[in-house]
Amino acid sequence: MVKQIVFSGILLITLLLFSYTLRRLGLLFKLTRKTAPFGQWSKRLALTLEVAFGQTKILRKPLIGFLHALVFWGFLVITLGSIEMVIDGITGTVRIFSKTGMFYSIVSASGDVFAYLIFIGITIFLIRRKWMHIKRFSGIELSPRNKKDAYLALLMILFLMVSLIGINFCFISASPDYTAGVYPISAQLAGIWKISQSHAHLFYEVSWWSHILMIFIFANYLPYSKHFHVFMSVPNVFFSNLEPLAKLPNLDAVTREVKLMLGGNAFQDSGSEAPTRFGVKDVEDITWKNYLDSLTCTQCGRCTEVCPANITGKKLSPRKIFVDLRNRMNEKGTQLIKNKSFTDNKSLVSNDFISYEELWACTTCNACAQECPLNISHPNLIIDMRRYLVLEEGKAPSGINTMFANIENNGAPWQFSPQDRLEWTRE
Ligand code: SF4
Numbered sequence: 001m002v003k004q005i006v007f008s009g010i011l012l013i014t015l016l017l018f019s020y021t022l023r024r025l026g027l028l029f030k031l032t033r034k035t036a037p038f039g040q041w042s043k044r045l046a047l048t049l050e051v052a053f054g055q056t057k058i059l060r061k062p063l064i065g066f067l068h069a070l071v072f073w074g075f076l077v078i079t080l081g082s083i084e085m086v087i088d089g090i091t092g093t094v095r096i097f098s099k100t101g102m103f104y105s106i107v108s109a110s111g112d113v114f115a116y117l118i119f120i121g122i123t124i125f126l127i128r129r130k131w132m133h134i135k136r137f138s139g140i141e142l143s144p145r146n147k148k149d150a151y152l153a154l155l156m157i158l159f160l161m162v163s164l165i166g167i168n169f170c171f172i173s174a175s176p177d178y179t180a181g182v183y184p185i186s187a188q189l190a191g192i193w194k195i196s197q198s199h200a201h202l203f204y205e206v207s208w209w210s211h212i213l214m215i216f217i218f219a220n221y222l223p224y225s226k227h228f229h230v231f232m233s234v235p236n237v238f239f240s241n242l243e244p245l246a247k248l249p250n251l252d253a254v255t256r257e258v259k260l261m262l263g264g265n266a267f268q269d270s271g272s273e274a275p276t277r278f279g280v281k282d283v284e285d286i287t288w289k290n291y292l293d294s295l296t297c298t299q300c301g302r303c304t305e306v307c308p309a310n311i312t313g314k315k316l317s318p319r320k321i322f323v324d325l326r327n328r329m330n331e332k333g334t335q336l337i338k339n340k341s342f343t344d345n346k347s348l349v350s351n352d353f354i355s356y357e358e359l360w361a362c363t364t365c366n367a368c369a370q371e372c373p374l375n376i377s378h379p380n381l382i383i384d385m386r387r388y389l390v391l392e393e394g395k396a397p398s399g400i401n402t403m404f405a406n407i408e409n410n411g412a413p414w415q416f417s418p419q420d421r422l423e424w425t426r427e
């Protein structure tokens, strides 16, 4: 009974902390624009099954992708075990799902195998990150804090697997005649490495508590970590941009201006207010999907690795766009929640975060969006920031400014008067 009370108290604190984080995230999302990629639900579901659950884009790098896929699939199975532990903790039962018979045997057996596979996979990830000097794991956008975060999350997962293996191993050693579940690898180990039942009972309790406490800490840590993709990847892929990558969405504010020029009553038609901003200058101008992308980004660097601008030495790194967006939302968004008119004389589009030079280095080739394993769309956001620079600050490379002037004066990008258009037919 004491165990149940202590467990319930810790669970309550965990849930309170987690709901505080969820509320904070909800308020940050409220600051963003409501433009929404909804509809086409069956297409979205199919894409989610393929990209998020099937891990198809991760598997483009076969070996390391396969290890990541194993970790992801393993987590899905092990999550069932974690839910069982929470119910056991509250009710005082032991392996309550074992009443489901065959289903439990399958889940517990695969959970046991996955615990060892994830342990191996995470160990390889750690070795690779620490000693193999993979180029995409570095970049100006990755601060020492980002790097520590990557190690910390991997170590937490490693700890979770060690404690889970400890639970299975000690469960078998403490009660050799157990009937709850099947543990193929742990049973083999328990057969080889014998420990007394009293030790097994003690280590079982230590492993059980260590594991569940680490789950609670991990769940509360994730929203502040790059590993938040553990929660966000499925919804982010579900709300992917379903249009062809190269198709740019029109800017609503410009569409309304054009309608007005054509004589329509655009604001009344749409029920919207007159636009206050053309394009994206700061976090209040982004869409909720842009923010979701930034929370989902794993900082894996696959986008930067294929970016032709980055490869040829330009300042642009597509990963930095979303790292900066998330940092800026943490910096300004949290202040805006307290004070709607907060300003710090900084903005996302500026030398403080994403510079003119970076934005205009983009060729809009979409290689980054194509390669991102979580279907994050960089060019659409880059274009919206450029739109702000052009429409509100009149800042564009000189070649583009000449073209804009020609379009304005001649109705075409060339320096010829419209009257001369048919000149070429004369002879
Ligand atoms: S679209 Fe821009 S940011 Fe993305 S890969 Fe191409 S050049 Fe780089």
Ligand code: SF4
Pocket (backbone or CB within 6 Å): 296, 297, 298, 299, 300, 301, 302, 303, 304, 318, 319, 322, 371, 372, 373, 374, 375, 376
């Ligand atoms: S945007 Fe995508 S590819 Fe780029 S670092 Fe983030 S998750 Fe990786």
